Amino acid sequence: MGSQGASGSGSLVLVAALFSALVLAPTWAIHVYTHREVHGTVGSQVTLACSFWSSEWISDDISITWLFQPESGKDTISIFHFVKGQPYVDEVGAFKNRMEWVGDPHRKDGSIIIRNLDYTDNGTFTCDVKNPPDIGGKSSQVTLYVFEKVPTRYGVVLGAVIGGVLGLVIVVVVIGYLIRYCWLRRQATLQRQLSAMEKGKLQRSAKDSSKRGRQPPVLYAMLDHSRSTKSASEKKSKGGLGESRKDKK
Numbered sequence: 065m066g067s068q069g070a071s072g073s074g075s076l077v078l079v080a081a082l083f084s085a086l087v088l089a090p091t092w093a094i095h096v097y098t099h100r101e102v103h104g105t106v107g108s109q110v111t112l113a114c115s116f117w118s119s120e121w122i123s124d125d126i127s128i129t130w131l132f133q134p135e136s137g138k139d140t141i142s143i144f145h146f147v148k149g150q151p152y153v154d155e156v157g158a159f160k161n162r163m164e165w166v167g168d169p170h171r172k173d174g175s176i177i178i179r180n181l182d183y184t185d186n187g188t189f190t191c192d193v194k195n196p197p198d199i200g201g202k203s204s205q206v207t208l209y210v211f212e213k214v215p216t217r218y219g220v221v222l223g224a225v226i227g228g229v230l231g232l233v234i235v236v237v238v239i240g241y242l243i244r245y246c247w248l249r250r251q252a253t254l255q256r257q258l259s260a261m262e263k264g265k266l267q268r269s270a271k272d273s274s275k276r277g278r279q280p281p282v283l284y285a286m287l288d289h290s291r292s293t294k295s296a297s298e299k300k301s302k303g304g305l306g307e308s309r310k311d312k313k
Contacts, residue, residue: 093201094118096193101207104181112206114167114174114191120198124149127194128167128174131203132159135186144176158184181210 095117104110112130130144143159145152151165159178167174174191185208192203 094193094195094198095201096191096204098189098191098204098206101209103209103211104185106181106183106210106212108181109177109179110181110208111166111175111177112189112191112208114176114193114204116172116174116193116195118172118193118195118198120195122170122172123196125196126169128169129192130174130176131190131192133188133190134184135188137187140190146174178208183210186210 097115097117099113102110102112114128114130125148126146128144128146129142131140132143133140141157143154143157144163144165146165146167146169153163153165154160162179164177164179166177174193178185188205188207190203190205193201
């Protein structure tokens with residue numbers, strides 16, 4: 065009997081564990097994302113973007129709620145609802161006729177637009193999404209700052225400075241490349257000119273050497289001619305002496 069009771073209690077524990085694992089399994093928490101802050105100017109409009117991620121399919125029971133806490137107040141008021149596939153915009157409060165629904169739950173987008181901004185719109189906006197059975201998780205907040213003119217943020221100034229420095233570096237590199245290119249081209253031109261001059265000198269030296277090679281035969285011919293003339297004159301002088309000797313005899 066004791067063993068049967070132990071086995072029966074063990075079976076009950078196993079069944080309870082399987083039931084809790086299969087039926088009462090906890091759902092994943094839904095994740096909502098917004099910007100940390102948004103800037104706008106008086107009279108303009110801004111988009112308060114809100115996206116979310118859910119582990120469940122987007123159901124017909126999904127709900128999206130926007131809440132607003134003024135900068136100078138502590139109370140949070142509801143300004144927008146999306147329930148049962150229909151958007152419900154605040155038609156009574158401070159955002160009357162100034163708010164537009166531009167989201168699409170099937171694209172996991174719960175964004176809204178606020179037009180004709182005023183200084184009273186400064187404050188914190190909260191986007192909250194529920195997608196049953198995925199209803200856990202935290203909402204996300206974005207702070208709206210309304211100015212007469214949108215101030216230049218430090219990041220923008222830093223980006224402009226970095227961009228200017230990079231542009232200057234690029235210009236310097238391009239100028240250096242052009243200078244080097246012109247110098248190399250000039251050197252190549254001078255090298256070609258020097259090569260042409262050397263080639264011309266070699267050709268002239270070859271011509272001079274060929275002329276010098278042709279001069280000795282001419283000199284030899286002149287020497288032979290002078291020798292033949294000299295021998296002929298000597299023969300004539302000898303012949304004249306012989307005739308004079310014969311006459312004397």
